Amino acid sequence: PIAIRREDYAAPAYWIDTVDLTFDLDPAKTRVLNRMQMRRNPEVPVQPLRLDGDELNLARVLVNGQGASFRMEGEQLVIDGLPDAFELEIFTTCCPIKNTKLMGLFVSEDTFFTQCEAEGFRRITYFLDRPDVMAMYTVTLRAAKASYPVLLSNGNLVEQGELPEGRHFAKWVDPFKKPSYLFALVAGKLVAREQRIKARNGKEHLLQVYVRAGDLDKTEHAMNSLINSVLWDETRFGLPLDLDRFMIVATSDFNMGAMENKGLNIFNTKYVLANQATATDADYSNIESVVGHEYFHNWSGDRVTCRDWFQLSLKEGLTVFRDQEFSQDLCADASARAVKRIEDVRVLRTAQFPEDAGPMAHPVRPDSYIEISNFYTVTIYEKGAEVVRMMQTLVGRKGFEKGITLYFERHDGQAVTCDDFAQAIADANPESELARLLPQFKRWYSQAGTPRLAAHGVYDAQNRSYTLSVVQSCPPTPGQLTKEPFVIPLNIGLLDASGRELPMQLEGESDVTRGTRTLVLSRAGEQITFVGLDAEPVPSILRGFSAPVILDFEYTDAQLLTLLANDPDPFNRWEAGQRLGLRAALQGIAALATDTTPVLNDAYIDAMRSVLRNPQLDAAFKELVLTLPSETYIAEQLDVVDPQRVHLVREAMRAQLATALFADWQWAYEENHDTGAYSPDPTSSGRRALAGMALNFLCLAARTSGDVVWPGKTLQRFKDAGNMTDRFNALNALVSSGNTLAAQALARFHAIFKDEALVIDKWFSLQAGASDRGGDILPLVKQLMKHPDFSLKNPNRARSVIFSYCSANPGAFHRPDAAGYVFWSERVIELDAINPQVAARLARALDRWSKLAEPYRSAAREAIARVAAKPDLSKDTHEVVTRALA
Ligand code: B3K
Ligand code: ZN
Numbered sequence: 001p002i003a004i005r006r007e008d009y010a011a012p013a014y015w016i017d018t019v020d021l022t023f024d025l026d027p028a029k030t031r032v033l034n035r036m037q038m039r040r041n042p043e044v045p046v047q048p049l050r051l052d053g054d055e056l057n058l059a060r061v062l063v064n065g066q067g068a069s070f071r072m073e074g075e076q077l078v079i080d081g082l083p084d085a086f087e088l089e090i091f092t093t094c095c096p097i098k099n100t101k102l103m104g105l106f107v108s109e110d111t112f113f114t115q116c117e118a119e120g121f122r123r124i125t126y127f128l129d130r131p132d133v134m135a136m137y138t139v140t141l142r143a144a145k146a147s148y149p150v151l152l153s154n155g156n157l158v159e160q161g162e163l164p165e166g167r168h169f170a171k172w173v174d175p176f177k178k179p180s181y182l183f184a185l186v187a188g189k190l191v192a193r194e195q196r197i198k199a200r201n202g203k204e205h206l207l208q209v210y211v212r213a214g215d216l217d218k219t220e221h222a223m224n225s226l227i228n229s230v231l232w233d234e235t236r237f238g239l240p241l242d243l244d245r246f247m248i249v250a251t252s253d254f255n256m257g258a259m260e261n262k263g264l265n266i267f268n269t270k271y272v273l274a275n276q277a278t279a280t281d282a283d284y285s286n287i288e289s290v291v292g293h294e295y296f297h298n299w300s301g302d303r304v305t306c307r308d309w310f311q312l313s314l315k316e317g318l319t320v321f322r323d324q325e326f327s328q329d330l331c332a333d334a335s336a337r338a339v340k341r342i343e344d345v346r347v348l349r350t351a352q353f354p355e356d357a358g359p360m361a362h363p364v365r366p367d368s369y370i371e372i373s374n375f376y377t378v379t380i381y382e383k384g385a386e387v388v389r390m391m392q393t394l395v396g397r398k399g400f401e402k403g404i405t406l407y408f409e410r411h412d413g414q415a416v417t418c419d420d421f422a423q424a425i426a427d428a429n430p431e432s433e434l435a436r437l438l439p440q441f442k443r444w445y446s447q448a449g450t451p452r453l454a455a456h457g458v459y460d461a462q463n464r465s466y467t468l469s470v471v472q473s474c475p476p477t478p479g480q481l482t483k484e485p486f487v488i489p490l491n492i493g494l495l496d497a498s499g500r501e502l503p504m505q506l507e508g509e510s511d512v513t514r515g516t517r518t519l520v521l522s523r524a525g526e527q528i529t530f531v532g533l534d535a536e537p538v539p540s541i542l543r544g545f546s547a548p549v550i551l552d553f554e555y556t557d558a559q560l561l562t563l564l565a566n567d568p569d570p571f572n573r574w575e576a577g578q579r580l581g582l583r584a585a586l587q588g589i590a591a592l593a594t595d596t597t598p599v600l601n602d603a604y605i606d607a608m609r610s611v612l613r614n615p616q617l618d619a620a621f622k623e624l625v626l627t628l629p630s631e632t633y634i635a636e637q638l639d640v641v642d643p644q645r646v647h648l649v650r651e652a653m654r655a656q657l658a659t660a661l662f663a664d665w666q667w668a669y670e671e672n673h674d675t676g677a678y679s680p681d682p683t684s685s686g687r688r689a690l691a692g693m694a695l696n697f698l699c700l701a702a703r704t705s706g707d708v709v710w711p712g713k714t715l716q717r718f719k720d721a722g723n724m725t726d727r728f729n730a731l732n733a734l735v736s737s738g739n740t741l742a743a744q745a746l747a748r749f750h751a752i753f754k755d756e757a758l759v760i761d762k763w764f765s766l767q768a769g770a771s772d773r774g775g776d777i778l779p780l781v782k783q784l785m786k787h788p789d790f791s792l793k794n795p796n797r798a799r800s801v802i803f804s805y806c807s808a809n810p811g812a813f814h815r816p817d818a819a820g821y822v823f824w825s826e827r828v829i830e831l832d833a834i835n836p837q838v839a840a841r842l843a844r845a846l847d848r849w850s851k852l853a854e855p856y857r858s859a860a861r862e863a864i865a866r867v868a869a870k871p872d873l874s875k876d877t878h879e880v881v882t883r884a885l886a
Contacts (some may be wrong), residue, residue, distance in 0.1 A: 001875045003368045004204060006310040012128055016135040021125070025143040025187050027097040027107050036135070039085040041748075042141040051077045052119070053125035054104070058126070062089040077126045080388040082669065085199060090126050099123075100793055100834045108253035109212070110147065111188025113266055115259060118309055118372045121180035127398070131179040131306045132415040133162045141187055142169045148187040153696045154178070154262045156244055167763060168174060174262055176242070179305055181782075184261030186210070186249045193219040200234050205241050209272065210249040218273035221284055221680070225291035232292070232326050232674045237404050239299045246298075248291070250271065250758055253796055255837045256376070257290050257557030262637065270796060272757055276678040276723040278759050281685035283724075288330070293323035295709045307415045307649055313364045313445075314418045316376075317384020321392075324385060334478075338570035339348035339620045345571070348386065350632045352378035353550070353775075356450045357636070358847040358884045361378075365418050365445040370879040375760070375839050379448070386548040387444045391422070393489045393518060393546055393568040394441075395429040400851075403428040418445050433520045439486040448477040451486050455553045459536035465507065466494070466533050471525045472549075488521040491546035494530060494537040501568025505532045516543050516569065538562050555579060557603065564607055570621060577611070580604050581653070585634050588649040593824045599653045606661045612664050619672055620686025623693050628653055632808045632882065635851070642853040647811030651771070658701040665701070668724045669694035674688060681700065685725070692729030699737035719748070735770050760789055761800040768804035772812035775883040778819055781805045790833065795838050802827050806845040813845075816861070818859035821846070825863040829870055836874030843867065861885070 017037045040046070053075050061070050063079070064086050068080045075316060077090075099106035103133025105114050114124065122129040139153040145168040151160070155174030162168050193216060194209040199205060207226055209219045216358045226248065233239045234450050243263045246603050254268040271290040274283050283424055300322060301315035312590045324344055356363060362375065364384045391398040403425030410424055422442055426435040434441060451474045459466050470490070493516050494502040505512045507529035516872035519528060530537070542551045555563075555576075563576035571769040581604070588599035611617060611625045631650055635641045660664070672691040695717065698710040714730050721727035731749055734742040746763065753759035784790060784801050791797050806813050806824050813820040821829040831839035849860035867873070868881040 001368050001370045001878060004372075005368045006308070006366065009308050009310075010544065011041060011044055012130065012133050013041055013047045014038050014049050015041055015129055015248065016133055018136045018507040019137070020138045020140075022140045023142065023185065024861075025096075025112055025141060025148060027112075028095060029093050030096055030105060030112075031091070031093050032125050034090045034127070036090075037085075038082075038087045038088050040082070042084075048078050048080045049082055049088075051079075051090075052122040052129040053077055053092075053126045054119070054123045056123070057094065057133075058090070058092050060089075060091040061326075062086070065089070075122075075486070082083050087752070092125055094124065101837070102253055102255050102795070102835060103837070105185070106253070108251045109188075111186065111190065111251065112143075112148070113186055113249070113251050113253075114184050115255065115266065116183050116261070117181040117259060120183075124183075126722060127701070129179050129180050130308065131181060132308065133738070134177040134179050134305070134413070134415060136177050137174045139172045139174075139183075139185065140169055141172075141185060142167055143187050147189070147602045150186070150190045152184075152186040152210070152247060152264055154182070154184055154264050158797055161546065176262060176303070178262050178302060179415065179699070180219065182260070182262045182302055182305075184259070184264040184266055186264065186266065189213070190249065191216055191246075193223050193679035195223055195227065197230060199230070201240065205230070206245045206246045208245065208498075210247060211269075211272065211535060212250075212263065213251070215269075215273055218275045221274045221279075222267075222272045222287055222291055226295060227293045228288075228330060229295040229326065233296060233299070233322075235816055236325070236329065237299075237322075237401060239404075239408065242298070246295075248294075248558070252796065253523045253558035253794055255835070258294045260294045260301055262298070262302050265294045267291075268796065270761075272813075273758060278724055278753070278756050280725045280728055280762075281680050282690055283326070284680035285685070289323050292326040293319055294412065299408060300534055303413065303714050304411045305415045307417050309369070309375070310366055311389075311417050312372075312375060313380045313384035314416065314421055316365060316381045317386075318388050318421065319811075320381050320385035321388040324389075331682055333766065335570065335618045335621055337685075338574075339618070339682065339686070340573050341544060341571055342624050344382070344385075346384045348378070348545075348548060349636075350630055351546070352382050354632065354636055354848055355379055356383070356448060356477070358474070358849060359478060359850075359886060360844065360880065361448045363446050363448045363480075367479070370876040371836075371840070373876055374840055374879050379623055383548055390444070390487075390489050390547055391425050391434055393491070394434040394487075394505050394520065395425060395432040399432060400425065400428040418442075423819060432487075433800050434624075437487045437520070437522055442488055443484055447474065447483050447486070448480055449474045449483060451483075451488065451547075451549045452552045453488070453490075453549050455539075455541060455551060455841075457536075457539055457553075459533070463531070464533050465531045466537055466539075467527055467531050468492075468539060469525065470521060472521065473524075475792060477540045478883070485522060485524045486547075486549075488547045488549060490519045490521055490541065491516050492519060493517070493540040493542060493567075493569060493572075495562060495566060496537060497535065499538075499562050501711055502533065502537055506529050518546065539569050540569055540572045542572070542575075544571045545575075557583075558775065561603060561607055565610065566623075572622070574625055577607070578629050580607070581628045582634065582637065585629065585649055585653060586637060586651065589634075589638070589645050592645075593649055593652060593772040595648055595652050595655070597652065598656055599649060600660075605657070606808060608657065609661055610665050611864035612661065612668055618683065618686050619690040620682060622668075623686065623689040626657070626693060628657075635810070635848070639851070640853050641848070641851045641856075645818070647772075651699070651811075654700060655704065658697040659704065662701050665694040665697045669698065673717075673726075688723075688725045688729070692733070695730060695733040696736060697770065698732040699739055702739070703737050711737075711739045711741050714739075717743060726767075732766060735766055739771050754789075757796070761796050764790070764797065764800040765804040768801045769809045770812075772809070775812075775815060775817075777805065777809065777812035778815065778823060791832055795835065799836060802831075802842060803845075806859050807843060814856050816855060818855070818863070821859050825866045828867050832870075832877045836876040838873065840876035840880050843877050843884075847884060849884065 020035040022033040046490045096105045102121040141151040151170035153172035159171040190210040192210045195207045250269045250272040252269045258267040300318045331337045380841040406428040407424035440684045503512045567573040718730035
C-alpha cells in the first residue's frame with residue numbers, strides 16, 4: 001500500500017455539477033444508475049477522467065447517451081478524450097447483504113443503510129470520491145413496499161408513488177451541494193418520533209427520529225437533544241437549521257458513533273436509544289453530545305467542508321469543540337460545567353496523550369496516511385477541539401463568535417483548509433494575540449506530540465516578588481525529530497498559603513487583576529514576575545486546562561493540599577487531588593509495594609474525607625476527585641511499564657480508600673442513594689454516581705472484612721433499582737469486588753434484558769472488563785465469545801467483549817504468559833477479514849508495547865509481528881501494525 005501525502009494535493013481535473021441516482025434496492029443485487037453532469041476543470045491540465053470504485057460490478061458506461069470506451073486501472077475507471085462538458089451515465093450493481101465492512105451500502109436487520117465517509121461512496125458507484133468535489137444530488141429509491149416501506153435520502157421528499165409488482169419509489173432532492181461522503185440512504189421498516197419546531201425566524205421544521213418499531217419509547221431523549229441542539233446553534237453562533245426536515249436514523253450495526261449525512265444523520269443505536277430502564281446517566285449524556293455533534297456538523301462540515309482528508313480536524317476538531325460547549329452551556333451552574341470540562345480533559349489525557357507519545361502520533365493536520373479511516377483519532381477530534389478552544393481563549397468568547405460568523409460567510413458552500421479557519425478567526429479579531437502570533441499558533445496543526453511545560457517558581461522576599469520560569473519542550477514523534485515553540489495560553493491564579501486568591505500584578509504593569517489571568521507563552525523559555533507579594537504564593541497554573549500540555553511543577557504535598565481544599569478554579573482543584581494520587585501511585589510502584597502495603601498517607605486520606613464530606617461541593621465533583629488516576633494514565637508517567645505492578649498498586653490504593661473511609665462511604669451512600677423520580681440532569685446523575693462509587697467501595701471493603709451486610713444491600717439495590725444507572729452501579733459493585741453474589745445478579749440481569757441489545761452489550765462488557773483475580777478473565781472472555789448472544793460481525797458486540805478486555809482491562813490483558821496478546825492477535829486477524837476498520841481499531845490496543853517491561857515487551861512485539869506477517873491484511877490493519885513495529 002502507498003502513502004498519500006498532503007503536499008501532493010491537486011485540484012480535481014473534472015467537476016461534477018449534478019448527480020442523479022436511481023437505486024433498485026435488493027439485498028443480494030442492488031442496481032445503481034448514476035447520471036452526472038460533468039465538466040472539465042479549466043484550471044488543471046487536460047487529462048483523462050479517473051473515477052474511484054471499490055467492489056463494484058460495472059454494467060455500462062454512457063457519455064452523452066452513447067456507449068463510451070473506458071479502461072480499468074486497478075479499481076479506477078478511466079475515460080479518455082472527453083469533451084469539456086458532458087453527461088456521464090454509469091450503471092453498476094453491488095451486494096449489500098455481503099457487505100460486512102459496513103462501508104458503502106449495507107444491510108442491518110433487514111434495513112438498508114449507507115456509510116460513505118470517508119471513502120464509502122465509491123462502493124456504491126464510480127465517482128470522484130473526494131471531499132472537494134461538491135454536487136447537487138437527486139436520488140430515486142425503488143424497493144419492495146412490504147419489506148421497505150420507508151425510503152429516505154438527503155434533503156426533501158419531492159415525489160413518491162407505487163410501482164408494479166408491489167414495489168414503490170421515493171424521490172429526494174437535496175437543496176445544498178455536497179461532497180459524496182455526505183450522501184445517505186435508508187430503506188426499511190422503521191417508525192419515527194416526530195416534532196415540529198419553529199425557528200427564531202419563524203420558519204417551521206420537521207424533526208424525525210427513526211427507529212425499529214419496538215424502540216419508539218426510547219427516542220424522547222434523542223429528540224430533546226436534537227431540539228436543544230437546533231436552539232443552541234442559533235443562539236450561540238447564529239447558525240440556523242437550513243432544511244425543512246431533519247432526520248436521525250438508528251442502526252445497531254455501525255462502525256462508529258454516528259454520521260452527519262446532510263439532513264439524514266445515521267446513528268449507532270447506542271447514541272439514540274435511551275429510557276431509564278435501559279440506559280445509564282452516562283448513556284444519556286453521550287446521546288446529548290453525539291446528537292449535538294452530528295447536528296452541529298450541519299454547518300461545520302456540511303455547509304463548509306474539508307478540501308482534502310488531511311483537513312479532517314477542520315470539521316471534527318471544530319465540531320467536538322462545539323458539542324463540548326453545547327453540553328457545558330446546557331449545565332445549570334459553574335460546578336456542572338467544570339465537571340464536564342474535567343471529563344473531557346480526562347479523555348484527552350488518557351487517550352490522546354498516549355497516542356501523541358506512541359507510534360501512531362500525527363499532527364492535528366497529518367502529512368500522510370495509507371488508510372484515512374485510521375485517522376479518525378483522538379488527535380484529530382479531541383486535540384483538534386483543544387486547538388479551537390485555545391483560539392477562543394486568545395480572542396475571547398465574543399471575538400470567537402465573530403470569527404465563526406466570518407468563517408461561514410467567507411466559505412459557505414466551499415471545501416477549505418485548517419489554514420482558512422484559523423485565518424478567519426484571526427481576521428475577525430485583528431487586535432488579538434491570535435492575529436499577532438498566527439503563523440506560530442498554527443504549529444498546533446503541524447507539529448505532533450504533547451508539549452511539556454517545566455515550570456519553576458522562586459520567591460524573592462526582598463522585592464516581594466515571585467518569578468515563574470517556564471520552559472517548553474516537545475518530544476520527537478515519528479517523522480518529526482525537532483519542534484519549534486508553541487503558542488500556549490496559560491491560565492493562572494495565585495493563592496496564599498491559607499488558600500485565599502491573591503490579587504495579581506505583573507512586573508512593569510500598573511493594573512492589579514483578580515482571579516484568573518491568561519498569559520500567552522510563545523518562546524522556548526519565559527520568566528514571569530509577579531510583584532507585591534508578602535509571602536510565597538501557591539501558583540494555580542493551567543487553570544481549566546487552558547492548553548493541551550503536560551505541566552511539570554514541583555508542588556509540595558502541602559501546596560497540593562491547599563489547592564485541593566481551596567482553589568476557586570474547580571479544574572485545578574480536581575487536578576491537585578489527581579497529582580497527589582498519582583504521586584502516591586508512582587511512589588508505591590517504585591517502592592515495589594505489595595497488595596497490602598499502605599500506599600496512601602493519612603494527609604491524603606483526610607483530604608479525600610474532607611472533599612467527600614464537604615457540604616459546598618456537588619456530588620458529581622466529589623466523585624471525580626475521589627476517582628484515582630486510571631491505570632493507563634499512571635502508566636503514561638512511567639518510562640518502563642509493568643502493567644501488573646500498576647494494577648496491583650492502584651488496587652491497593654482502592655482497597656485502602658475503601659477501608660479507611662468506610663464510615664464516610666456509608667454516609668455518602670445514605671445521603672445520595674435516593675434521587676427520586678428519574679431525571680438525567682447533572683445534579684441527580686452526580687448523586688447517583690457518588691452513591692454508586694460508595695457502594696463500590698463498600699463492597700470492596702467487605703472483601704477484606706468479610707462483611708456480608710453491604711454486599712447483601714447491594715444485591716437488593718440491584719433488584720429494586722428504578723433505573724439502569726442504579727441497577728448497573730450495584731451490579732458493577734458486586735462484579736468488580738469479586739463478590740459471590742455477582743453470579744446470580746449477572747444471570748438475573750441477562751434474563752431481564754435479553755431482548756435489549758444495548759443492555760446485553762453492557763452485560764458482556766462488564767464481565768470482560770472486570771478486575772482479574774488470578775488470571776480468570778481471559779478464560780471468561782473466551783467463554784463469552786461462545787455465548788449464543790455473541791457475534792463478531794456486530795461491531796458493538798465485538799467491542800463489548802474484545803475491546804473491553806484488550807483495551808480497557810490492562811490488569812487482565814497484560815499477562816506474564818502472553819496469552820492475552822495471543823488472543824489479541826488472533827482476534828485482529830479474524831476481524832480483519834470481516835471488518836478492517838474495527839480490526840484496525842483493535843490493532844491499536846498494543847500501541848504502547850515498546851514502553852512495557854519484560855517479559856511483556858518481547859511478547860507484545862512478537863504478537864504484533866505475527867499480525868503484520870499475515871498476507872492479505874487490509875490497508876487499515878497493515879498501516880497500524882507496521883507503524884507500531886517501525
Ligand atoms: N464524521 C463521522 C465519522 C466518520 C468516520 C469514518 N471512518 C462522525 C463524526 O465525527 O461525527
Ligand atoms: Zn464529527
